[in-house]
Amino acid sequence: MLLSAEKVAKHFGSFRAVAGADVAVAAGEIVGLIGPNGAGKSTFFNCIAGDVAPTSGRILFDGVDVTGAPAETRARLGIGRTFQVPTTFEDMTILDNVMVGAFLRHPRRGEARDRALEVIEMTGLKEQAGQRARSLGTPGRKRLEIARVLAARPRLMLLDEALAGLTPSEVRRAIELVRAIHAQGITLVIVEHIMEVILTLAERVLVFNQGHVIASGTPRQVVDDPAVIEAYLGRGHGRPRRARTP
Amino acid sequence: MTRRGWVVLAAALLAYPWAVAGSDGAAFLQDMGALVLLAAIGASAWNILGGYAGQISVGHAMFFGAGAYVPLLVYQHWQAPPLLGVPLGVAASLGIALIVGHPTFRLAGHYFSMATIAVAELVRIMVGNWDFLGAAIGLQGPATGRGWYDLTFRSAVPYYYIFLAVLALLLAVTAQMQRSRLGYYLHAIGAGERAARSLGVPVRRYKLYALLLSAGFTSLAGSLYALKTGFVDPDSGLGILVSVQMIITAALGGAGTLLGPLLGAAILVPLQTATNTWFGGGGSGLTYVIYGGVIVLIARFEPGGLLELWHRRAAARLARRGRVRHAA
Numbered sequence: 124m125l126l127s128a129e130k131v132a133k134h135f136g137s138f139r140a141v142a143g144a145d146v147a148v149a150a151g152e153i154v155g156l157i158g159p160n161g162a163g164k165s166t167f168f169n170c171i172a173g174d175v176a177p178t179s180g181r182i183l184f185d186g187v188d189v190t191g192a193p194a195e196t197r198a199r200l201g202i203g204r205t206f207q208v209p210t211t212f213e214d215m216t217i218l219d220n221v222m223v224g225a226f227l228r229h230p231r232r233g234e235a236r237d238r239a240l241e242v243i244e245m246t247g248l249k250e251q252a253g254q255r256a257r258s259l260g261t262p263g264r265k266r267l268e269i270a271r272v273l274a275a276r277p278r279l280m281l282l283d284e285a286l287a288g289l290t291p292s293e294v295r296r297a298i299e300l301v302r303a304i305h306a307q308g309i310t311l312v313i314v315e316h317i318m319e320v321i322l323t324l325a326e327r328v329l330v331f332n333q334g335h336v337i338a339s340g341t342p343r344q345v346v347d348d349p350a351v352i353e354a355y356l357g358r359g360h361g362r363p364r365r366a367r368t369p
Numbered sequence: 370m371t372r373r374g375w376v377v378l379a380a381a382l383l384a385y386p387w388a389v390a391g392s393d394g395a396a397f398l399q400d401m402g403a404l405v406l407l408a409a410i411g412a413s414a415w416n417i418l419g420g421y422a423g424q425i426s427v428g429h430a431m432f433f434g435a436g437a438y439v440p441l442l443v444y445q446h447w448q449a450p451p452l453l454g455v456p457l458g459v460a461a462s463l464g465i466a467l468i469v470g471h472p473t474f475r476l477a478g479h480y481f482s483m484a485t486i487a488v489a490e491l492v493r494i495m496v497g498n499w500d501f502l503g504a505a506i507g508l509q510g511p512a513t514g515r516g517w518y519d520l521t522f523r524s525a526v527p528y529y530y531i532f533l534a535v536l537a538l539l540l541a542v543t544a545q546m547q548r549s550r551l552g553y554y555l556h557a558i559g560a561g562e563r564a565a566r567s568l569g570v571p572v573r574r575y576k577l578y579a580l581l582l583s584a585g586f587t588s589l590a591g592s593l594y595a596l597k598t599g600f601v602d603p604d605s606g607l608g609i610l611v612s613v614q615m616i617i618t619a620a621l622g623g624a625g626t627l628l629g630p631l632l633g634a635a636i637l638v639p640l641q642t643a644t645n646t647w648f649g650g651g652g653s654g655l656t657y658v659i660y661g662g663v664i665v666l667i668a669r670f671e672p673g674g675l676l677e678l679w680h681r682r683a684a685a686r687l688a689r690r691g692r693v694r695h696a697a
Contacts, residue, residue, distance in 0.1 A: 194563075194567055195569050198568055206563075210561045211564070212556065215557075223570070226553055226554065230550055235550070
């Protein structure tokens with residue numbers, strides 16, 4: 124297993140945002156993480172990426188116990204992540220933003236620049252490379268976040284709603300990008316509300332509710348699971364219609 | 370900036386004392402030139418931590434003070450040349466930076482700034498009550514030089530060139546930093562710590578690097594001040610105004626830019642000197658009023674400073690020209 128989270132819990136006071144989640148991800152997988160709002164997906168992500176320390180439980184990355192390791196150490200080990208609300212470096216150019224990521228594996232400026240340009244080309248940001256990040260709209264920013272992480276050569280990428288707020292055509296381009304990333308041998312865990320994205324990309328889906336994993340399986344299996352239907356819609360409902368795309 | 374721009378700037382700075390030598394107030398103008406360079410050194414040193422890394426320290430007076438006190442201390446107690454105290458001052462500043470950096474960097478944003486004020490004021494009050502360090506009266510350097518090594522000159526011109534050399538060194542170091550991983554990482558930390566961490570930036574360590582670099586050069590600025598003035602007391606060496614001046618100077622020109630601090634100094638120092646001349650002794654209080662005014666103006670109209678304003682104007686002009694060409 125590339126990533127295994129064992130009984131990970133995160134409590135905020137008496138509120139249990141993540142309550143003993145067990146998640147294992149094999150190298151080369153694309154795993155979708157879904158669940159209603161407030162199910163604990165983002166908090167779980169933050170535990171994996173090292174942004175918050177879990178209250179209890181254990182996180183192993185490629186056999187190494189990283190439970191207490193800070194975010195920068197995990198990035199060095201190969202865990203990359205994007206943020207639900209983009210955190211691009213606004214006053215820096217697109218190229219410089221991506222170079223910050225590239226410097227992790229390429230300490231020399233010239234090599235970092237080459238790596239950054241390569242990633243910028245792949246993510247379709249070449250035209251805007253010299254502009255400041257603040258000039259980008261939401262889709263551009265989300266792409267830039269992906270590019271920045273990619274430049275750091277992660278082995279596991281955590282995408283936190285990287286496709287939310289995009290138009291259908293942008294979503295299609297983003298799906299292609301995610302496929303291209305996967306083709307480079309990078310394992311992906313995707314939190315996404317857009318079911319179309321999950322259904323087309325994920326090989327396996329985990330459903331979060333109230334801090335637990337309540338179901339897992341192929342996208343089709345999960346959508347038909349009564350526990351999942353209940354989590355989304357409450358008791359007494361039939362099979363939900365497929366979630367709408369924006 | 371282009372290569373030609375650099376050559377012009379360097380030539381202008383080198384020629385300045387010589388160019389004003391013929392005028393009526395030659396000594397006055399040369400002295401002001403030296404003060405501009407000194408303010409630029411202090412602000413550029415602060416800029417490494419406050420501008421690039423975005424950690425607004427309001428306590429840099431403690432490093433300036435260490436740099437100013439130690440050279441005069443070695444003279445006063447052991448009659449050693451003050452020059453000998455310069456590296457000792459830098460060493461003291463680095464020591465203070467290591468001790469202070471560890472706890473204060475646990476704080477973010479305004480809390481960091483407030484903590485640095487508190488520490489610097491603590492140092493000022495301590496020094497002001499410590500007889501070994503001259504207490505409230507302060508320390509004095511050699512009245513007349515015993516040799517070149519005492520660096521006491523009647524004219525401001527030798528100081529001007531010494532300051533210029535140090536500023537050149539500092540700007541070269543900063544320019545090199547800006548292009549390297551260190552510069553990119555500091556910029557990223559300033560722009561968003563959480564994101565920087567997620568990209569593998571060891572935030573605490575790099576903040577400490579920035580602080581050490583910044584403190585070392587700030588200490589140098591303090592030493593140069595003490596060598597030129599031959600005197601330091603708790604207010605002139607460690608007062609909060611010393612820190613504030615560095616911040617305002619850097620912010621006016623453009624914090625986080627290479628030449629912003631120099632630009633800020635070239636505007637603020639003459640302004641200060643002018644108010645002191647116009648209003649005599651009553652003008653010294655006016656310095657605070659000017660600082661306050663500058664803070665309000667920068668915060669309201671251009672948080673990026675004058676260089677940012679310039680870049681935006683240039684970009685807008687370029688865009689307009691592009692549109693015109695497009696239409697044609």
